[in-house]
Amino acid sequence: MDWQTLAKTKRDSVNALIPPSWRLPSPVPPAAEQRNVTGKYIQQFLSPREIEITETDAVGIVKQTTVGSWTALEVTEAFCHRAALAHQMVNCLHEIFFEAALSDARKMDEYYVKNGKPVGLLHGLPVSLKDQFHVKGVETTMGYVGWINTFQGTTGTGKERVFESELASTLRRLGAILYVKTSVPHTLMAGETMNNIITYTWNPTNRFLSCGGSSGGEGALISLKGSPVGFGTDIGGSIRVPAAFNGLYGIRPSSGRVPYEGMANSMDGQNTLLSVVGPLATSVGALKLVLKCVLSQEPWLRDPLVAEIPWRDEQENAVFDIVKAGGGGRLAFGIMKTDGAVNFHPPVRRAMDIVVKTVEKLGHRIVDWEPPCHQKGLDLVFQTWLFDGGTDIHAAFALSGEPMLGPIASAYGTLKEQYTASQIAAINIGKRAYQKEYMEYWNSTSALTGTGRPVDAVIAPIAPYAAARPDMDPVLSDDPTAKYSMPSFSTIVNLLDYSTSVLPVTRADKSIDVVDSGYTPQNSQDEVVHLAYDPEIYDGAHVAVQIIGRRFQEEKVLALTEILGDALENHQL
Template sequence: MATWKELGEAKRDSVNALIPKAWLLPGPLPPPTEQRDVTGKYIQQYLTPREIEITETDAVGIVKNTTTATWKAREVAEAFCHRAALAHQMVHCLHEIFFEAAINDAQLLDEYYIQHGKPLGPLHGLPISLKDQFHVRGVETTMGYVGWIGTFEGQKGTGKEKVYESEMVTELRNLGAILYCKTSVPHTLMAGETINNIIGYTWNPKNRHLATGGSSGGEGALIGLKGSPVGFGTDIGGSIRIPAAFNGLYGIRPSSGRLPYEGMANSMDGQNSILSVVGPLATSVGALKLVIKGLLSQKPWLHDPLVSEIPWRDEKEQEVFDVVKAGSGGQLVFAIMPDDGVVRPHPPVRRALDIVVKTIEKLGHKVVEWNPPSHARCNDLVFKIWAFDGGEDIHTALGLAGEPMCTPVSSFYGVKKEQYTASQISRINVLKRQYQKEYMEYWNSTASSTGTGRPVDAIISPLAPFAAARPDMAQFGTGEEKTKRVLPGLSAWVNLLDYSSAILPVTLVDKGIDVVDVGYTPKNPTDEKIHRGYDPELYHGAHVSVQVVGRRFQEEKVLALTEILGDALGKHVV
């Protein structure tokens, strides 16, 4: 009987074998010490000028061309398949390749246009990548688990293997999108880095010394290399926002119930206290709006019982622009949260926050301090909720093939714990609701101090204490060592409160400016670990981003605010 290692290697080899020989790199990549950045001109050397033109156009520009037949859907699909193949060879970002099916689908779209004289839908010919939680006919969903190979979510003989499709996949097809690959994740999905026993480690293409983030790390890496114009990830503790931030992309974590999650694979399915949500990552805010509007036009609330009936609301977006157009009489107000009270972010993260503050003030808007209810209380609730089943689901999935747990996951789930009782879960849910209410009222109270008569419009905060994680730096910690919980403190509060939050790319690490904090005295062991982990030389050139946080179901407003700031920063299209 094959070992977990042999099964993982066979699966990896079978995926890599789907890359056409003409698209294989001529030789091994130089090490990161010689070529840390494989984006831009480095990957362009393997592409034609026409392929570069297509793949470096954002999703809005692509559909402008494909929905008018200016560009053929097939040519666009082939260009992105080629670039995705190159990206995978450089940073290990794909779990599933179905280029041939995608090119055939694109050919059918071109024939449809010729026959009907119009596009199939608003996303006609738009390539979209998917995190390996989506079920797509004809391909597997392993979610990084060796034991899921050849099964449907770990079970054999269900009749769903390579046949069943997730609800959003159906809707994307109806809109005319081209689906062509599924991207890498950390097995379990519960890590801020992307690593598993099938594909290995997914590196950050801008700086291959660093992590791409997780758990939608393959999406971040692929879109960062422009092997996809827009893709979908999921977020239960930062898993859309962290890869978006680490790769200099725009991304949004919507509130739960805004976009359809029905029929997707997941870890700890049935844990409903903090729901994982699905959302897009892309190179522009316009791309995020495009795909969200498209999906909501499909009325997903008719097919997913957890989706709220909230169509795209142009008026909510327009309210923001109306304030801006009011000139000196109309001010937006942003609250600034520089840290979570546990760790001090690295110098480039603090500089990025300062750049955004100065940009807001230059635009004539206002910044205020943010002193909310304790985030330590929030984090404590988050980690209890993530451990409701004691790790049973994760250990069972890994046990199917007897595979070991990767380090970023084992720091929290390495040892199975006692499961919470129903009464304990009920009590934690009460505490969560009380915390949500307290935070809500604090936000409401800011109306008296903003000078606009409105509460704060959004919060600007770091997504992580670093520009990107170094390997094994994004650990969730253990139950006994709460101070080692590095990454979720600046991201998971959004999940507990179920707020909508978007990523805003700001700058790059500059070793000449972002020097080490000499003489800094860390607050605690976690803060010391973060402080000592900063190396300006190693981090040089990495993307630095912040997040823009709005209240529940304020996706339109959050994207409008992010677009305004992105335009002012000159970062509207990366």
Template sequence: MDWKDLAAAKRSAVNALIPEAWKLPTPIPSSSEQKDVTGKYIQQFLSPKEIEITETDAVGIVKNTTTGAWKAQEVIEAFCHCAALAHQLLNCLHEIFFDAAIADAKRADEYFATHGKPLGPLHGLPVSLKDQFHVKDVETTMGYVGWIGTFEGVKGTGKEKTFESEMVKELRSLGAILFCKTSVPHTLMSGETVNNIISYTWNPKNRYLASGGSSGGEGALIGVKGSPVGFGTDIGGSIRIPAAFCGLYGLRPSSGRLPYEGMANSMDGQNSILSVVGPLATSVGALRLVVKGILSTDPWLHDPLVAEIPWRDEHEKVVLDIVKDGSGGQLCFGIMRNDGVIHPQPPLKRALDIVVKTIEKLGHKVIEWSPPSHKEGLEVAFKTWIYDGAADVQAAFALSGEPMATQISSVYGTSQPQFTASQIAANNVAKRQFQKSYMEYWNSTASLTGTARPVDAVISPVAPFPAARPDMKKFLYKDGEKAKRVMPGYTTWVNLLDYSTAVLPVTICDKTVDVKDTAFKGFSDEDERVNEAYDPELYDGAHVAVQVVGRKFQEEKVLALAEILGDALGKHVA
């Protein structure tokens, strides 16, 4: 079959799994007719009970399902309904397995009725998954037409629809109910989610904008309350970008904290910067809940790359003791107002100011963050993604003959020289040297904080814009100019350093406040174009977020810090 026919057949097969009663009237309203589909808009299609359930975060859901106050079946049915609506509005699902999820929920309810106790700490909790996870009886395409009907592009392996990723097994053992897999950009290497199967995944708060990538389907789905919590992956920002664009909390853990075993990936075997798996959700509590759950299964016994680090309550307690002991103890944050490469647009500048004022109002301190050159670090990081000269991704496209989206082809569309072993080794040395210099800079801030400690975390933009505009590349590069990267590097430095990082929603764009800077002077032509791409009218109402960056394996600490700041920001009126 022609790739177009294969893609159309797959798309139709997925859409056919939406029950007739859950289908929206056609035609679906355009973005100009309905820009924001969150909140009351999508709720008009849900029952009062479904609204109550979908507006409850994962912590609240588990509180109800593990005590028998809510049935697992009624919870999963509510989220399946909302997810079906979300997909019709946003193109956010690759795979639907609602029937299997409802059957799993019924079994969970039967277990509870028989034994008087939950299956596990995530009993009855709906969890969505990025389409890198392998789930029994469900296909994994990762957005590639050539992967349809195969196992990662290969036919006849015996693993098709039978193999499950390690974390899938662990989630099931905890009592979670898996119900859908979400959209990704083919290759995974884009801050926008686009492929030839489902087309483009839109931002639920502002459907003129991108949901982010590569975990863009997760961001869109959770952003419209079609899932209470889901898992994405992050090699250059792919959890944090969708979380930020869609107004969510997200966690990028250090590599080796959570299991990645048995997941599909691009450029598998590139080990200079590892992709990591982490959650996105509507609350910090939800992130903590699922991470603690996964770690309780001893994943280091089943994934050779996972470090034996159980959840450490004491790392949270250290932060909480500083904040709550009444002795005047202070936290100190470094504020990165720009990365020396690209300036953030006006809404991001305001968000940083809001966070600084919030920190100071809480009685804590801030210092300006002036680290080693991010430009030099990014040059090291971006080399890792082209070690093989684009051979892996081009082979995946060759399976069907489908074209690359322009967001991808700007970097991977032409074959490039492959790195030699010596060149890879040299880049790894450069990475280690950058990590060392950044470590020593962070250590040196102990003399500036007034707390006798280095800064507790760094506050930084996630991207220079609140969300990407469709095909953001065309705003960053001139016609015919080769793209330097798939997205500006406000997230990638974290991957290079392998730091633990949480996304913190701050505010929304306001066209009357976030006016364009007409006197802007940039670091480069690319920087100037980012500023030019800002349109106050277009961005009005979009989410604005920052990231809270801790050091390696400080997941507990960054979640505690994000929760403290998030609670304070919840009382803030922008």
């Protein structure tokens, strides 16, 4: 088949797996008529019982399923229904395996009746997975037309539809129900989610905007409550960007904390800057739940790259102990006001102000964060992503002859010369030197905090905008190197390998977040970002910040996120 026919056949086969009774009676109105399809819009197609189940977070669901109050079957069926609706609204699924999930749920219920106990800590909890995870019974395309009906583009391996990634198997052992795999941009190397199979995945809260990427389908699905918790990956912001754009919590763990064994990937074997697995969810509690459960399975015995670090309650408790001490108990936060390259959009500046005022109201310390030049670090990142000159990506597209889309074509459209071993070694040396420089700067803040410690975490934007605009030309200035879609705020974290979470803060408001009239951009990239802001288009969009900790501080970062999230409850999210 030509690539168009192959893509359409795959797309139609996935859509055909939605039961007729779950299909929308009519097409979703255009964004101009129905911007937001979350909340009451999607609820109209669900029963009160389905709404009750799907609008309970993962922690609440497990509390019900592990004691037999809710059956795994009714929970799974409710989320399958809502996921089916979500896909019809925003194109967020690559693979649907509802029947297999319902069969697994029935077995869970039978086990519970027979044994009087749950299968595992996540008994009956539906968990969605980015289409990078291999799951038995379905294929992995990762958005490539050429990967359809293959195992990562190759046939005859014996792994097609039978191989499973380690984390997927771990979740099954814990009693979780796997039921869908979510959309990604082909290559995974984009902050928007688009490919030639499912086309474009939209932001459910504001369908003028992108859901983010590369774990964009996860962000969109969980935003629509079609999943209580899911796993994505992050090599440049791919967990944090969709979490932020969709008003969710998420965490990018340090490399080696969560198993990556058996995953599909682009540029596999590039080890200078490793992609990591992490969860997205509607609550901090859900993130903690799934991370603690995964680590309880000792993944370091199944993935050679996982460090033997069980969940550490003491790191989490240390944060709460400081806060409970009152009086002299203070935390200290670095505040990143700029990356030196671009100005934040008005809603992002307001979100940062809200968080700063919240920190100050709680009595904690604020330190201006003025780290080593981010551009120096980003130059290392972008070189790392081109070690093979684009050979792996071009080979994947050559399988079908399909075209590259949007920002992928901008970055990888031309095959480039591969880096030599000596050049790669030099970049690795530069990376280590930059990490050392950043570490020393962080250490130096102990002289500024008044706590006797360096800052506990850094609060920063994830991007200079609330969400990317799919209709924006990536180049709006005379400088062809100006990038609209490459936020340094998220990508620098990957170079440093810091544990980083997402904290939803507020929503864009056209009556408050007006255009910066008379603003003169600092450079061509700043001009692109500045011109992208339109209060009418962005109205209602989610705005978030990230909480950046040091390496392997996942427990501490989530504790800090919980403290600030609780304090923000009075703000409109």
